[in-house]
Amino acid sequence: MDFLLALSRPPLVLGVDPRPELHGPEPLSHLRRYALEVFEALAPKLAAVKFQLAFFEALGPEGFGLLCELASAARVMGLPVIFDGKRGDIGSTAEAYARAYLLRFPGSALTVNPYLGLDTLTPFFQAARESQGAVFVLVKTSNPGSGFLQDLLVEGRPLYLRLVEALARKGEGYREGEWSRVGMVVGATYPEVVLTVREKAPHAPFLLPGVGAQGGRPLKGPGLLNTASRALFYPGGRPDLEGALQAAEDFHRALVE
Numbered sequence: 001m002d003f004l005l006a007l008s009r010p011p012l013v014l015g016v017d018p019r020p021e022l023h024g025p026e027p028l029s030h031l032r033r034y035a036l037e038v039f040e041a042l043a044p045k046l047a048a049v050k051f052q053l054a055f056f057e058a059l060g061p062e063g064f065g066l067l068c069e070l071a072s073a074a075r076v077m078g079l080p081v082i083f084d085g086k087r088g089d090i091g092s093t094a095e096a097y098a099r100a101y102l103l104r105f106p107g108s109a110l111t112v113n114p115y116l117g118l119d120t121l122t123p124f125f126q127a128a129r130e131s132q133g134a135v136f137v138l139v140k141t142s143n144p145g146s147g148f149l150q151d152l153l154v155e156g157r158p159l160y161l162r163l164v165e166a167l168a169r170k171g172e173g174y175r176e177g178e179w180s181r182v183g184m185v186v187g188a189t190y191p192e193v194v195l196t197v198r199e200k201a202p203h204a205p206f207l208l209p210g211v212g213a214q215g216g217r218p219l220k221g222p223g224l225l226n227t228a229s230r231a232l233f234y235p236g237g238r239p240d241l242e243g244a245l246q247a248a249e250d251f252h253r254a255l256v257e
């Protein structure tokens with residue numbers, strides 16, 4: 001599966017950030033069953049499923065096994081997969097991260113941190129092209145303190161915009177048809193930034209986290225993949241299949257109709 005197929009699906013991404021304490025006495029087996037049920041029920045309304053690696057790593061070795069199992073299940077259901085790892089390191093280590101998440105899981109996407117420099121992103125871009133995957137580069141994150149570094153003025157422009165300009169130039173080389181394999185992460189909590197960044201990067205798919213629990217509202221537009229974790233996976237603060245379906249329908253109405 002080519003990850004760019006996600007761009008022709010409904011523009012909602014299901015974030016899976018598992019909280020074992022919400023899954024009773026046998027949390028992993030309950031979580032496995034619940035996640036599969038949610039994938040099945042929501043699949044027609046989703047662009048992709050985004051797995052937050054930290055939450056799976058926190059479950060220990062079994063958690064990593066479960067991540068691989070759920071990612072494979074999503075793919076079997078026709079759902080593109082995003083690994084949210086926010087990886088970033090010197091080139092040789094970046095190559096290992098790219099092998100782990102883009103080449104071992106062809107057609108998937110990975111979130112990456114660009115603040116070690118653009119040279120460190122090249123292995124991710126190359127792996128994404130080779131595997132028909134994608135890379136989502138953190139540009140302007142959804143958290144309240146993101147401006148401390150990301151909004152710093154550099155030659156009169158915020159740092160995140162300088163980054164976007166450089167990425168858009170690089171991303172042209174990784175463009176296929178309408179969309180590039182070099183995507184960007186912009187918090188839905190900063191809707192005005194989404195518009196500014198879109199002007200500079202017309203071909204980049206955008207991942208917009210912060211919808212729902214962080215107060216961001218769904219944003220409509222070509223290539224805008226709205227992503228919600230708690231609001232979709234744990235509506236009302238707990239596992240609830242009916243509630244998840246209702247939440248997905250509400251987002252779908254706001255984004256598609």
Ligand SMILES: O=C(O)c1cc(=O)[nH]c(=O)n1[C@@H]1O[C@H](COP(=O)(O)O)[C@@H](O)[C@H]1O
Nearest residue numbers: 052084111141142209210213214228229230
């Ligand atoms: O890359 C991300 O997905 C991400 C970037 C960002 O700027 N803000 C952000 O919240 N995220 C992730 O998006 C998810 C948000 O979770 P909810 O607030 O529950 O929807 C978490 O997995 C975060 O790690």
